[in-house]
Amino acid sequence: xxxxxxxxxxxxxxxxxxxxxxxxxxxxxxxxxxxxxxxxxxxxxxxxxxxxxxxxxxxxxxxxxxxxxxxxxxxxxxxxxxxxxxxxxxxxxxxxxxxxxxxxxxxxxxxxxxxxxxxxxxxxxxxxxxxxxxxxxxxxxxxxxxxxxxxxxxxxxxxxxxxxxxxxxxxxxxxxxxxxxxxxxxxxxxxxxxxxxxxxxxxxxxxxxxxxxxxxxxxxxxxxxxxxxxxxxxxxxxxxxxxxxxxxxxxxxxxxxxxxxxxxxxxxxxxxxxxxxxxxxxxxxxxxxxxxxxxxxxxxxxxxxxxxxxxxxxxxxxxxxxxxxxxxxxxxxxxxxxxxxxxxxxxxxxxxxxxxxxxxxxxxxxxxxxxxxxxxxxxxxxxxxxxxxxxxxxxxxxxxxxxxxxxxxxxxxxxxxxxxxxxxxxxxxxxxxxxxxxxxxxxxxxxxxxxxxxxxxxxxxxxxxxxxxxxxxxxxxxxxxxxxxxxxxxxxxxxxxxxxxxxxxxxxxxxxxxxxxxxxxxxxxxxxxxxxxxxxxxxxxxxxxxxxxx
Amino acid sequence: xxxxxxxxxxxxxxxxxxxxxxxxxxxxxxxxxxxxxxxxxxxxxxxxxxxxxxxxxxxxxxxxxxxxxxxxxxxxxxxxxxxxxxxxxxxxxxxxxxxxxxxxxxxxxxxxxxxxxxxxxxxxxxxxxxxxxxxxxxxxxxxxxxxxxxxxxxxxxxxxxxxxxxxxxxxxxxxxxxxxxxxxxxxxxxxxxxxxxxxxxxxxxxxxxxxxxxxxxxxxxxxxxxxxxxxxxxxxxxxxxxxxxxxxxxxxxxxxxxxxxxxxxxxxx
Numbered sequence: 001x002x003x004x005x006x007x008x009x010x011x012x013x014x015x016x017x018x019x020x021x022x023x024x025x026x027x028x029x030x031x032x033x034x035x036x037x038x039x040x041x042x043x044x045x046x047x048x049x050x051x052x053x054x055x056x057x058x059x060x061x062x063x064x065x066x067x068x069x070x071x072x073x074x075x076x077x078x079x080x081x082x083x084x085x086x087x088x089x090x091x092x093x094x095x096x097x098x099x100x101x102x103x104x105x106x107x108x109x110x111x112x113x114x115x116x117x118x119x120x121x122x123x124x125x126x127x128x129x130x131x132x133x134x135x136x137x138x139x140x141x142x143x144x145x146x147x148x149x150x151x152x153x154x155x156x157x158x159x160x161x162x163x164x165x166x167x168x169x170x171x172x173x174x175x176x177x178x179x180x181x182x183x184x185x186x187x188x189x190x191x192x193x194x195x196x197x198x199x200x201x202x203x204x205x206x207x208x209x210x211x212x213x214x215x216x217x218x219x220x221x222x223x224x225x226x227x228x229x230x231x232x233x234x235x236x237x238x239x240x241x242x243x244x245x246x247x248x249x250x251x252x253x254x255x256x257x258x259x260x261x262x263x264x265x266x267x268x269x270x271x272x273x274x275x276x277x278x279x280x281x282x283x284x285x286x287x288x289x290x291x292x293x294x295x296x297x298x299x300x301x302x303x304x305x306x307x308x309x310x311x312x313x314x315x316x317x318x319x320x321x322x323x324x325x326x327x328x329x330x331x332x333x334x335x336x337x338x339x340x341x342x343x344x345x346x347x348x349x350x351x352x353x354x355x356x357x358x359x360x361x362x363x364x365x366x367x368x369x370x371x372x373x374x375x376x377x378x379x380x381x382x383x384x385x386x387x388x389x390x391x392x393x394x395x396x397x398x399x400x401x402x403x404x405x406x407x408x409x410x411x412x413x414x415x416x417x418x419x420x421x422x423x424x425x426x427x428x429x430x431x432x433x434x435x436x437x438x439x440x441x442x443x444x445x446x447x448x449x450x451x452x453x454x455x456x457x458x459x460x461x462x463x464x465x466x467x468x469x470x471x472x473x474x475x476x477x478x479x480x481x482x483x484x485x486x487x488x489x490x491x492x493x494x495x496x497x498x499x500x501x502x503x504x505x506x507x508x509x510x511x512x513x514x515x516x517x518x519x520x521x522x523x524x525x526x527x528x529x530x531x532x533x534x535x536x537x538x539x540x541x542x543x544x545x546x547x548x549x550x
Numbered sequence: 551x552x553x554x555x556x557x558x559x560x561x562x563x564x565x566x567x568x569x570x571x572x573x574x575x576x577x578x579x580x581x582x583x584x585x586x587x588x589x590x591x592x593x594x595x596x597x598x599x600x601x602x603x604x605x606x607x608x609x610x611x612x613x614x615x616x617x618x619x620x621x622x623x624x625x626x627x628x629x630x631x632x633x634x635x636x637x638x639x640x641x642x643x644x645x646x647x648x649x650x651x652x653x654x655x656x657x658x659x660x661x662x663x664x665x666x667x668x669x670x671x672x673x674x675x676x677x678x679x680x681x682x683x684x685x686x687x688x689x690x691x692x693x694x695x696x697x698x699x700x701x702x703x704x705x706x707x708x709x710x711x712x713x714x715x716x717x718x719x720x721x722x723x724x725x726x727x728x729x730x731x732x733x734x735x736x737x738x739x740x741x742x743x744x745x746x747x748x749x750x751x752x753x754x755x756x757x758x759x760x761x762x763x764x765x766x767x768x769x770x771x772x773x774x775x776x777x778x779x780x781x782x783x784x785x786x787x788x789x790x791x792x793x794x795x796x797x798x799x800x801x802x803x804x805x806x807x808x809x810x811x812x813x814x815x816x817x818x819x
Contacts, residue, residue: 300661389639
């Protein structure tokens with residue numbers, strides 16, 4: 001009787017959790033923002049559905065071809081992309097933000113079995129499993145059309161493969177969740193994530209650069225890869241089907257058993273993680289061991305000659321914030337990274353733009369540096385969060401606070417330009433003096449324009465962001481649109497200046513045009529800065545409520 | 551209240567659309583008072599303190615701090631006051647020492663003075679042992695102590711504290727209380743909101759109660775007690791014979807606590 005009660009109890013809990021998710025969804029539609037979010041989600045889902053259906057047809061055609069052509073081993077080529085998408089997409093989609101969702105459930109008298117099921121179910125309705133399942137269904141149909149006798153066995157193997165995928169996804173997610181619970185590991189993983197993305201950018205150029213020279217070695221690597229992949233779920237699943245297609249049933253069954261054993265092992269690791277969560281492990285930041293217990297001598301704050309102490313204080317604070325933000329620092333090296341990519345990749349080929357005009361590498365790096373900097377400039381207070389209240393409560397004018405922030409941006413830009421100069425000199429040769437001068441004059445025009453626009457948007461369209469995390473931190477749509485408009489105007493004027501100078505064959509003309517434009521943009525910047533106190537007072541409530549939002 | 555008030559408001563009102571969060575509030579806080587500002591949830595306490603500290607603009611009314619009109623001269627007023635707002639206003643990615651140093655300099659202290667006071671405050675609040683720890687990694691209690699330290703680093707004449715004891719353990723609470731009492735002893739004025747009535751009763755000399763946006767009582771504890779005792783009682787919130795009314799009883803009788811819970815939820819046992 002008590003067993004029955006427990007079952008009924010668990011069912012009630014699971015139904016309550018499903019209802020909770022439903023209510024959360026319905027309640028999210030109460031606001032216009034929620035409705036727009038739902039609409040955009042619907043559009044994204046539609047796009048994914050089309051991708052899923054397209055993939056399903058492609059997979060079906062591929063599986064049909066491999067089986068019909070007597071090459072069932074090549075099914076692994078279809079299963080690996082499914083596996084990769086299923087595992088990588090959820091991690092990228094969460095993008096290293098904290099996910100407190102499941103642990104909230106632990107305050108209720110939920111049995112471990114229910115908790116395990118809920119965790120498994122949470123992930124099952126995401127995009128990756130949905131698309132992965134559609135693609136596996138395509139493979140299933142392709143096999144069925146090519147070899148109807150294999151249909152049942154292939155179905156069983158693909159089902160096991162799908163379950164293994166689900167378990168791996170949940171296991172990875174559960175462990176990532178555990179690491180992300182602490183700020184420090186969140187930052188480290190954020191940096192690793194960016195490095196991974198940068199490394200992916202390098203694959204193409206490196207393949208092109210080294211590929212022709214070491215083909216035999218590449219072949220050896222590919223052979224090693226082919227034998228190693230057979231030990232992983234896609235290889236095992238492909239082998240289980242391929243061996244059955246060749247009537248090697250014992251080998252086929254062995255591969256299937258290995259796949260199941262792998263699934264069980266992964267399930268065990270997931271159980272270890274979820275068990276620890278269920279028992280109530282403490283993942284709070286406070287529990288993290290302190291970095292040091294020794295006292296350090298206190299140093300006075302920075303001093304910037306000629307500037308008020310409050311400006312120096314904000315400048316110091318901004319630099320410290322930036323220095324502690326791995327993800328933000330990494331984005332700042334992007335201009336240099338892009339120069340390397342262009343030097344190694346297709347852009348280095350004869351006839352390409354940079355091969356014909358290496359002198360333009362410095363202006364390009366400058367433009368890219370300014371573009372990257374807009375991340376900071378157009379959302380000045382985003383990283384301050386509740387600190388914005390401190391600024392409002394302190395006896396310092398907002399124009400001074402913003403001036404200090406802009407000084408930080410200018411310092412970063414100068415530093416980036418110095419690095420770009422070194423990188424361009426090393427990769428493409430030193431930039432011609434005329435072009436270099438025009439570029440710097442161009443920055444004198446473009447930077448104040450962006451700073452002025454950025455200051456206004458930082459007040460009118462603020463968005464809270466966490467410098468320690470990466471992803472899911474998009475600026476507001478207004479900021480994106482205005483920023484885009486500003487860049488279009490600036491780039492158009494820049495290109496026009498260069499074209500005019502070129503048509504007259506006098507590179508100094510570009511510098512002269514830029515300096516004239518700079519005079520206007522600096523005036524505009526100063527005018528905007530002077531109005532900042534009044535605007536910040538007017539926008540005080542919006543700014544505080546947006547940035548202090550939890 | 552003979553001396554010119556440190557804090558005074560006239561007709562202070564704040565509307566959010568249709569909702570009148572603070573309605574025609576006239577406050578007077580004399581110099582050196584430890585002033586408790588009480589009210590039920592949603593009564594308008596935080597809205598009032600935000601307006602008094604320049605974090606929120608009033609819809610109507612006038613605020614004077616130390617005789618200076620806040621609307622006309624906000625910078626001058628902010629120089630004289632310290633604030634611990636609801637969200638604590640911390641910069642999470644600085645260390646405690648860096649934040650205090652920063653706060654000191656924002657309030658116009660010399661670099662050397664800011665560094666010296668930072669060291670003293672970190673020692674006093676027992677936050678000096680973990681110099682490399684970022685504020686974001688501090689516990690709630692540590693953050694409260696740091697927020698208070700930042701609010702007093704420039705030696706303000708008036709201190710505004712919004713729920714300073716919320717979520718703070720007994721040890722941290724003791725440190726906070728001794729800091730506040732030291733400030734009062736030196737002539738500062740403190741204006742605090744709190745739900746912990748025992749603490750307010752022990753610390754504050756004067757109290758105001760806000761209910762549904764309107765100020766329903768204001769004065770010393772004795773004045774409030776006398777006022778409540780003069781009113782007819784419904785039998786609830788009564789002291790034992792010979793005992794004085796506690797602040798909780800005064801509060802409940804002023805804002806009118808509900809007796810529904812006594813009649814309902816019989817299944818709770």
